[in-house]
Amino acid sequence: MLNLTHKNVHNYFKLNGYHLSGKQLSQMGYSYIKEGDVYERSIGEFLLDWFDDKDFIEMTTSGTTGLPKLVRLEKQAMIQSALATGDFFKLEPGNKALLCLPVQFIAGKMMLVRSFILGLELDVVSPSVEPLALNKKEYDFVAMVPLQVQNSIKALKKVKKLIIGGAKIDSALEEKLLPLKSEIYETYGMTETITHIAAKRVGERAFSILPNVKIAKDKRDCLVISVASISDKPIVTNDLIELINDNQFVFLGRIDNVINSGGVKLIPEQIEAKLTGKINTRFFVTGVPDSVLGEKLILVIEGEKLDFAPDFFDVLGKFEKPKEIVFVPKFKENENGKLLRKSSLVV
Template structure:
């Protein structure tokens, strides 16, 4: 089968119940920009950018792990990513899907691209915290951030295959997702990889990469992604991983977050993994300057202060136990819900 070109729109594609071709989408784009709601205007701008004379799209990175920046992504790479997702999750033309993500970010853009490249029947709704409210439609596929999934637990039986990304899935949500009659997956990716390049069933340890992607690790034990359909060069990440094979890996944490406390290197995300079933609020572990240790390990918890039972640290190694617990009324976060650790501590 010939690979579709980014200028093509699948003849089975529907948006909110209407069959739309390229010209129709451009008309919709102008309408969204001129008369649309706030969440529809970015869709209009994206569609006009998609069908312009350029072979690339400019996108903003989220800024959760560094300074937000604008990068160029080839449109054909986005098409190839959409095809890989369709292959991995067994999506077929005519499948009913829900797009409830903000199109300002890569995940929402890629849902649209999957729609018109794979020929999906897409309902596009406002990217609210309760995307399934007053909606009893059955869907083959959808993508959500953890907050949306958490708020939609009672309705998630309407979705056959759900992917959750953008932020860590907490213990409570993981438990709820495992009970669903459908399948729920956690995804791994970033703007540079054109949305996700790997996924795992909720509760599993190992991520499996999508078709035509292979992986290795560098001398920092950070993930290196080879995905010729998406990037001409290998993508070197700052994600510490344990490689299981050239197709499977366990994500450990971000090298940017590693805490060097008295010469001991600690990975906050690995410590958080041991704590996340014991703390029912959002939290993270980080390093703060210390005159004796260089950096001391702290536990930051969102909300009002309360007394934690000492037993919550039982599974931690000697050096993993936080030296201090701090409470922060509200964590700083990106527009798509990722906690910005450094700003939250300021």
């Protein structure tokens, strides 16, 4: 496995049951672009990008950690990320994997790269909210977003190892996953880190970092990530963390979501965790300008108006109780299914 380049394809690799070389995959890329469905065209474009002579690919970030921007990812760094994933999750050549994520995003691209490099037998299906619904096969390794997992609970017995990314797993979904026999992990990462750099089993509090990753926190208590194969400079995030040790951290919330209400700093993600399971529709808390408090905490709920008992918010601390409840017909999301808080808010 030494001196791997992006032109290498492991001899155990299969795509939809067929052994294919890099040249054959490039040819398939042309076919997908010309004749494929929408999701296949994205795969085709990536296959042509991956097997060309450039040592990088370019893509746009999702915009959830800041404004969307064009980033250049070195193919060698993507290979190193694939090797780290294989090491962390103990993947072996010949393991059966499923690609059910859109390939225009980094998570879908990396399922292909991992398969090329690690020698996985990869099946590809159209991205949908129920990717296992019509599939009777069993898989060693699958990646999904929380919405797909939510709609696949009964079918997850077909999956030995499942990684979940793209958005945080809420406590209600986590409770459904805990009794399952599958190895299920929540992952942490972003486009700039070439997908996940840390993972935790469902039920665990702290994320553990993958091989060759270093972590620290800055003066704001935000996570700083160093991965030599990705960047010469540390990647500074806006994610508030509790640093457990050199290898583990607890995600607390986004610093740009923090609400300063009358001098008290409130982390929405922690308040939302306390309310999860009590409200049977999507919701979030946020701050809006207030002449007295500077910002006041409000609860935003998707759907029709609900009535709450006087003791409903007793699970929250004194300053965590919303000053107002706002109902919005439909939340807005980006293409990756992530909730857009600011654009969803209608006051």
